[in-house]
Every structure is written in structure tokens, then in C-alpha cells.
Amino acid sequence: MKLLFAEDEKELSRAVATILRRSGYEVDTxxxxxxxxxxxxxxxxxxxxxxxMMPKKHGMEVLRTLRQEGNVTPVLMLTAKSEVxxxxxxxxxxxxxxxxxxxxxxxxxxxxxxxTRSREEMTPELIQVGGICVNRREQTLEGAGGSxxxxxxxxxxxxxxxxxAGKAFTRAQIKERFWREAADDLVVEVYVSYLMxxxxxxxxxxxxxxxxxxxxxxxx
Amino acid sequence: xxxxxxxxxxxPELERIFQELMDQAADLRREQEQEQTADRSPVEHYKxxxxxxxxxxxxxxxxxxxxxxxxxxxxNHDAVGIRIICNFTRDVYEVAQRFKEQNSVxxxxxxxxxxxxxxxxxxxMIVRFPCGIGGVQEILAEVQIRTIAMDCWASLEHQLKYKxxxxxxxxxxxxxxxxANELASADVMMQTIQELIEDEREAGETA
Numbered sequence: 001m002k003l004l005f006a007e008d009e010k011e012l013s014r015a016v017a018t019i020l021r022r023s024g025y026e027v028d029t030x031x032x033x034x035x036x037x038x039x040x041x042x043x044x045x046x047x048x049x050x051x052x053m054m055p056k057k058h059g060m061e062v063l064r065t066l067r068q069e070g071n072v073t074p075v076l077m078l079t080a081k082s083e084v085x086x087x088x089x090x091x092x093x094x095x096x097x098x099x100x101x102x103x104x105x106x107x108x109x110x111x112x113x114x115x116t117r118s119r120e121e122m123t124p125e126l127i128q129v130g131g132i133c134v135n136r137r138e139q140t141l142e143g144a145g146g147s148x149x150x151x152x153x154x155x156x157x158x159x160x161x162x163x164x165a166g167k168a169f170t171r172a173q174i175k176e177r178f179w180r181e182a183a184d185d186l187v188v189e190v191y192v193s194y195l196m197x198x199x200x201x202x203x204x205x206x207x208x209x210x211x212x213x214x215x216x217x218x219x220x
Numbered sequence: 221x222x223x224x225x226x227x228x229x230x231x232p233e234l235e236r237i238f239q240e241l242m243d244q245a246a247d248l249r250r251e252q253e254q255e256q257t258a259d260r261s262p263v264e265h266y267k268x269x270x271x272x273x274x275x276x277x278x279x280x281x282x283x284x285x286x287x288x289x290x291x292x293x294x295x296n297h298d299a300v301g302i303r304i305i306c307n308f309t310r311d312v313y314e315v316a317q318r319f320k321e322q323n324s325v326x327x328x329x330x331x332x333x334x335x336x337x338x339x340x341x342x343x344x345m346i347v348r349f350p351c352g353i354g355g356v357q358e359i360l361a362e363v364q365i366r367t368i369a370m371d372c373w374a375s376l377e378h379q380l381k382y383k384x385x386x387x388x389x390x391x392x393x394x395x396x397x398x399x400a401n402e403l404a405s406a407d408v409m410m411q412t413i414q415e416l417i418e419d420e421r422e423a424g425e426t427a
Contacts, residue, residue, distance in 0.1 A: 140401050146335035149398075149405035193412045201309075201408050203333065 001046040001116065002026040006036035006062070007078065008054045019105045025112075033057025037065060045073055047116050049108070050095075052079040052086070060093055067094035074115040078103070127162055130206025130220035132199070134158060143202030150198070153178070158195050161208060161218035168217040192216050226273035227289055227299070229353060234270050234300050237349045237361050241302045242268050244322055248304075248315060262311030264368060268302030290356070297326075297346045297360035304365045308411045312365045316343050319363055323347045326360060332370075338393060339400025340374060342366040369403040 030036040052059035127134040245266040329344040
């Protein structure tokens with residue numbers, strides 16, 4: 001994992017960067033806001049650690065610019081201040097986390113890990129149950145009768161059903177969870193139908209049923 | 221070699237069988253056009269052919285069979301072939317059912333329920349026709365029924381089969397499989413949408 005560490009206090013920067021590198025991170029350092037922005041624009045980083053008090057451009061300005069440019073890299077802000085207003089301002093500006101100085105590098109590392117923990121790490125790539133295999137990376141549904149593609153929405157919905165096998169959901173519940181902005185709940189009927197038929201097409205053991213009340217349930 | 225030269229006395233028989241199958245497909249298409257819900261013809265289009273001598277000889281060679289007309293007609297089953305293209309998967313099965321009712325079926329292979337490893341999907345039927353000329357008792361013909369999406373994919377895959385770029389083969393095969401998955405997905409989704417529309421229409425009519 002590659003980090004950008006922007007901190008104007010050179011001794012602190014050197015010390016922290018050394019420990020980070022020993023922990024297995026690749027670290028680029030910047031000593032002012034302009035340099036931080038320049039590097040962030042040139043390289044891909046998994047996370048950015050920005051000190052608020054930096055010469056040329058302070059951390060908040062750097063953060064604001066990055067977010068305005070559409071950079072969604074996780075950012076952790078460092079500051080000597082511990083005022084609630086500063087924390088709130090930083091987080092609202094788009095920072096993912098905040099650490100006040102002095103800090104233990106151990107805590108910094110733990111927060112970096114938490115910040116960069118991707119959704120993919122938390123959910124397995126393959127879900128195998130009910131005579132089917134759902135491959136999240138390839139976005140496919142495979143069964144005894146071949147494989148078929150799933151779009152992102154179908155993938156999320158199917159996973160939800162599989163994790164909650166046996167539970168019955170109302171259309172309203174599913175709409176609330178996945179299509180909050182939709183004008184009406186017909187889209188739920190359409191997508192559940194897609195899944196019903198795709199499961200059938202690959203001859204899955206798992207199937208989605210609709211009862212008289214219009215509730216949906218996946219049974220394995 | 222011309223067809224006349226290769227198939228000899230059996231060519232008129234093959235032409236008769238070919239015409240019979242093409243007529244059956246035409247009837248299906250015409251029949252649906254006349255129905256009330258006429259915008260729903262299960263047969264989108266159909267085509268057929270009597271296999272050329274060159275193609276047949278090449279196929280016999282590939283299969284390790286003797287390059288004779290007898291082998292072509294008795295050991296092979298696609299001297300006469302017809303392909304019917306449908307809009308939806310459900311239509312494929314409907315057409316298959318109709319053909320079964322009207323012909324003597326020797327074998328059926330459902331590659332839609334059981335797609336091939338490479339992603340190929342279609343419904344194959346081998347139909348038998350009595351012959352009685354010379355030593356040949358019956359002639360087999362192949363009927364392939366598939367959706368537009370399956371047909372599109374099969375044409376592309378056909379191109380790959382006959383051009384061996386050793387380096388790209390694996391990658392292209394993998395990507396073709398991905399296409400097959402996406403086309404199958406589209407087929408299922410379109411069928412679903414079509415059924416939803418039909419349900420709404422029926423509900424509207426009975427209301």
C-alpha cells in the first residue's frame with residue numbers, strides 16, 4: 001500500500017515515515033501543501049495523511065481541492081488542535097478520519113487500516129450456496145445450467161437474499177434498502193423477477209418465491 | 221465438386237426434405253402473423269441449406285469418416301440443415317414443441333438448459349425422414365432453434381473456430397464466454413420484461 005504523508009515538521013515526518021515503511025507501507029513525503037497536491041495529482045495513493053498546519057497551502061485547502069477535483073482517496077487529517085470545530089470542519093470537508101497530535105504511530109496505522117479496508121475485503125469474492133456460485137468480481141451467477149451475467153444492482157439484491165435466506169421481505173422493505181430514490185416500487189418487482197428467472201435459467205436449487213401477499217422470499 | 225456430383229441420386233430427396241422443413245418454418249411464421257396478438261411472432265426469421273460438397277467433405281474428414289455420400293447421409297445428420305431464429309427463449313421452446321409434433325425426432329439436445337463450456341446456447345433437433353432410395357432407409361436433418369442473441373454469438377464463435385491464432389485463443393475464448401453470459405442475461409431480462417408487459421396487458425383486458 002502506498003501512502004502520502006504531508007507534514008512540515010521534518011523530524012516528525014522522518015520518524016513516522018520510517019515506522020510506516022517498516023510496517024510495510026510505501027511512503028512518499030511532502031513538507032508543504034503545494035507539494036502534497038502535486039504528488040497527489042501525479043501518483044496513485046491508497047491513503048493520504050495530511051497535517052492541517054502546513055506552509056504554502058494548509059491541509060484543509062489541500063483536502064478541499066482534492067475533493068473538488070473528484071479525488072476520493074481516503075484522507076486522514078493530523079492536527080495539533082483538538083477543538084471540536086476543527087474536527088468537524090475537516091470531516092465535513094471530506095476527510096475520512098482525524099488524529100490529534102501527539103499521536104501514537106500504532107494508532108495512526110490502525111486508523112489507516114480501518115480507512116482503507118475495502119468493501120471487497122469484507123465480502124468474499126465467491127458466494128457458494130443453494131447449488132449456485134455468485135462471483136462478485138466477474139459479476140456472474142453460475143449453476144448446474146451454465147452461467148449468466150448479473151448487473152451491479154442484481155448482484156447486491158441477490159447477495160441480500162442469499163444472506164437472508166428464508167426471510168420474507170415486502171416490496172417496500174426492498175425498495176427502502178436499494179431504491180430509495182425511485183418514484184415507485186415497480187422496479188423492485190422487475191429486479192426480483194430478473195433474479196427469479198436468472199436463477200431458474202442456471203438451474204439453481206435456490207429460488208425466489210412470491211407469496212399471495214406479494215412478499216419475496218429466497219429459499220434454498 | 222458440385223452437390224449433384226456428391227449427393228447424386230439423393231439430391232432430389234434432400235431438396236424435398238429441405239423444402240418440407242422450410243415450409244414448416246414459414247407456416248409457423250405466417251400463423252403467428254395472423255393471430256390477434258400479432259406483434260408477437262415467435263419466429264423472427266429462418267434459413268436453411270443443403271450442405272455443399274466441400275463443407276461436407278471437410279466435416280467428414282474432421283470426424284474421421286470416409287469421404288462418401290453414404291457416410292454423409294447415414295453417419296452425419298446435417299446434410300440438410302435449417303436454423304430458426306426467435307425473439308425470446310420461450311419462443312424457442314414453443315417452436316421446438318411444434319416441430320416435435322409435426323416430425324419424427326431422432327434426437328434432441330438442449331444447449332440452452334445445458335450450455336456448452338464455451339458458452340454456446342441453442343436448441344438442436346435431429347429429425348428423421350424416410351428415404352427408400354438405394355441402401356439408405358432414412359435421412360437425418362438438423363433443426364437449430366435459437367434466439368437472436370444466441371445466433372449473433374454463434375456466428376462470432378464460428379469465426380474464432382476456423383481461425384487459429386494460438387496466442388490469442390485463450391483470451392478471446394474467455395471474453396467470448398463473458399459475452400455469452402451477458403447475452404444470456406439479456407435474453408432472460410427481455411423475456412422477463414415481455415412477461416411483465418403481457419401480465420399488465422392481460423390484467424388490463426380482464427379489468
